[in-house]
Amino acid sequence: MAGIYIHIPFCKQACYYCDFHFSTNLSKKDEMVNAICKEIELQKAYLNEPLNSIYFGGGTPSLLSQKQLVKILQTVHDNFTVNPNAEITLEANPDDLHTESLAYFKAESVNRLSIGIQSFHDAHLKYMNRSHNAEEAATAVKKARNAGFEKLTIDLIFALPDSNHQLLKSDLEKALQLETEHISAYCLTIEPQTVFGKWKRNGKLTESDEEFAAEQFEILMNTLTKAGYEQYEISNFAKDQNYAVHNTAYWKQIPYLGVGPSAHSFNTVSRQFNISHNHKYLKALQEGSLIYEKEILSINQKINECIMTSLRTMWGYQNQKMLTAYNFDLLKEKRDTVKKMIQYGLVLQDGETLKLTTKGRLQADWIAGELFVEEIE
Structure with a gap:
């Protein structure tokens, strides 16, 4: 079984740690959705297996309207065979999860939400320039559960500058209270091209040292394991074998197609890397062509x-x-x-x-x- 990754390259604002490809100019959303659908059509021969997973990543896929989401999913179904029980994941910011959006995500067969919480501390959220606060983070998970979503995962970040072990333990305690089936936790990495990277160069930010990060990771592993989570991948923890189907396929070298600017694809023989430039991506697809780099794997x-x-x-x-x-x-x-x-x-x-x-x-x-x-x- 194969998978498809759909990169939605838009965010309301830039998180200071993020080096993924995105734009805060939302005016081209409809054009981008049309281009992504065109790429799906052009790439329909890339995979010769049914899809076992569809993953909306970004950026912020929860910015998609119902019409935009429907158009993309319909195009996937028109061009690929999709397993009736396929995992369909959508990454979402807590502040985007309201009654209306949750209703149409659910109506359009999204069956798994990946909620980008990152921290339950308002000071940390503000420091990272997240668009939600701690209360919205917890409320979003509860709203999603009330809307009928049985598969939820939340993201957390550890080893933040000026953090301490008690703050991490508090984050984990609040995460466990939400009883999600899956938790992903990532050590903060300062990338050069991010705001944090600029702050580091200017001496405004001091990155956590390796010893502190290792201690935080040990606290994370011990706490979640004791709580009944299985660390099935370095950064991913699941209860009752609720492993992420799409991400597990990556780690097991199962083929996948990536569409959208900056998306990667893998078919066991080669890798492809779409151009990380919205305007050039749109222009190419409007002309019926693709711009990507291809690497044949030795x-x-x-x-x-x-x-x-x-x-x-x-x-x-x-x-x-x-x-x-x-x-x-x-x-x-x-x-x-x-x-x-x-x-x-x-x-x-x-x-x-x-x-x-x-x-x-x-x-x-x-x-x-x-x-x-x-x-x-």
């Missing part, structure tokens, strides 16, 4: 991507998969490295499968890098 790229993504999950790196696909035996080729990581308590080996320990999750990217392979003939 064998070692495929193996390394599998190492990177699978190790982030609770299912781990399954050696037999690469043996079957490419006759590559990581456990043999990286025997000494694997042995050292087991000795250091970073990795567990269960038969032909490698998994990160709790300690290893703190160093996931470094571990993956140590296991990466060189070019294979």
Whole structure:
């Protein structure tokens, strides 16, 4: 089963930490929706499997009107076979979740909401330039539940500048009170092109050090695990196996099509990267063409991507998969490295499968890098 990602490149205002592609000029929303629908039509041959997930990301997809949402979903159904039980996720800001919007999201078959809360502290929300406050965050989740949404996930950010462990614990306590099936929690990364990046260069912001971030991550893991959540991916926690279907497909190298400016696509053979420029994207689609970069993946790229993504999950790196696909035996080729990581308590080996320990999750990217392979003939 494949998936489709739809990038809605609009936000009411810019969050100071965000480096995703978006515009705060909402005047081109209708044109963008038409262009996205055109791209879906042009890309209908990209996937040859039914869709098991449709994911509206951004930007802020909750800014879509009912008419715009209907148009995109209808175009998807007209050009792809969609599993009747497909997961249809829409990212939403809390201040966009009101009675009317929740009603039409539900009416148009959106069955999972990803609510960008980030923090339950007004001072933090203001510091990040979020468009909602703490009360709206909690209320939005309750409204969504009352509207009949059975699958909800919330986003949180930790290791914020000038934060402390008590504030994080308070955030987690409030998150747990909402009883959502899924929580995604991300360590703040200061990207150069963001407002936070500018503040850092000017000495206005001091990024949290690695030790503090690691301590926060340990608090996060321990708290959510004790509360019954399963850490099925480094940043994602779920109760009762409510794993995100769409995101899990990414980590398992399942094909997906990305539409909209800046969206990425993957079909196991290559990756495509749409242009990150609204005007150029619109112009190209109005002319019936696409602008994207394409990368044909080498064998070692495929193996390394599998190492990177699978190790982030609770299912781990399954050696037999690469043996079957490419006759590559990581456990043999990286025997000494694997042995050292087991000795250091970073990795567990269960038969032909490698998994990160709790300690290893703190160093996931470094571990993956140590296991990466060189070019294979």
